[in-house]
Amino acid sequence: MPRLxxxxGAVVIGAAIYCLIYNMLAGYQETLWNALRWPIVNLVPFIIALxxxxxxxxxxxxxxFIGIAITASLLLDFAIGDGESVAFExxxxxxxxxxxxxxxxxxDARFAAAPAPARLSDAMTLPVPAEMVDQVRAAQNYVELHIGDRVITHRATMAQMERALPQDSFVRIHRSRIIRRDRxxxxxxxTVILNCxxxxxxxxxxxxxLN
Incomplete structure (x- = not known):
């Protein structure tokens, strides 16, 4: 979240500087507020949604999420008092x-086309010790590490996780799921039925x- x-903030400042310079060179007078307002209304909601x-x-x-971004952008625009008709906006x-x-x-295309990297060590691949993980689920470009009631999202493929997790403790039961054997x-x-x-x-x- 701090990185986002x-x-x-960097996008807003960069876009505002661009607007100020562009309008100055074009001979128009632009206020700092107007320069900041445009990226806040039109860019920030979509960056967060993406x-x-x-x-x-x-x-x-x-x-x-994209729909929420459009709604937030429209509300900001009308709250500031600069929006026209809803259809136009x-x-x-x-x-x-x-x-x-x-x-x-x-x-999605870049992730699908990326070659699988060589075997990685647990320390390089796992954000938590392997013994803490109950199961791993695929989540598009990420995997979800289930640790009790917690879920940690980590950027990796299921193949990477399968190689990184100890094979004597974990087993892959589906293309989208790896579970601990003792669960x-x-x-x-x-099917398998877990302890829970x-x-x-x-x-x-x-x-x-499973054999």
Missing amino acids: AAFC EHARRCTRWTQRSI LTRRLPTLGLSYALLLIG IAKIGCG GTELGVGARYRAH
């Missing part, structure tokens, strides 16, 4: 809307791993 706030949306696994979830934000989805698609209470036909009572499906290609 710092980035937003940071959260890129961590989501579903496009419906991503669209919710929505139309004016269509390029930003398209750019937001394009950036998410580019991020398994019962192995069924295509949760039943999880086992992918066909991973069933032999």
Whole structure:
């Protein structure tokens, strides 16, 4: 969050300086408030939304964040008293809307095209000791490390996590899930039941791993 706030601040200051210089060279007089207002209203909500949306696994979830950004941008615009009709302001934000989805698609494509790195040590890959992890779930460009009631989001692939976690303590049961062996209470036909009572499906290609 501090890094995101710092980035937003840098974008606002950079865009404001650009606006001031551009208008000065064009012969127009621009106030510092107007120069700051434009990036705060039109850029910051989308930057924050993209940071959260890129961590989501579903496009419906991503669209919710983008929709919140549009709503926040409109409310800020009208609160300041500079907005025109809602239809006009929505139309004016269509390029930003398209750019937001394009950036998410580019991020997905770059992650999918990236070659799997060589085997990494636990210290380089895991943000917490392996013995603290109950299970790992895939989350688009990230993985979710489940530690009791806590969930830590970490940028890695499931293949990386499978290599990094001790194979005698963890087993991959699905392309999107790795669990601790000692959390398994019962192995069924295509499922496993954890000590907490949760039943999880086992992918066909991973069933032999449970033996």
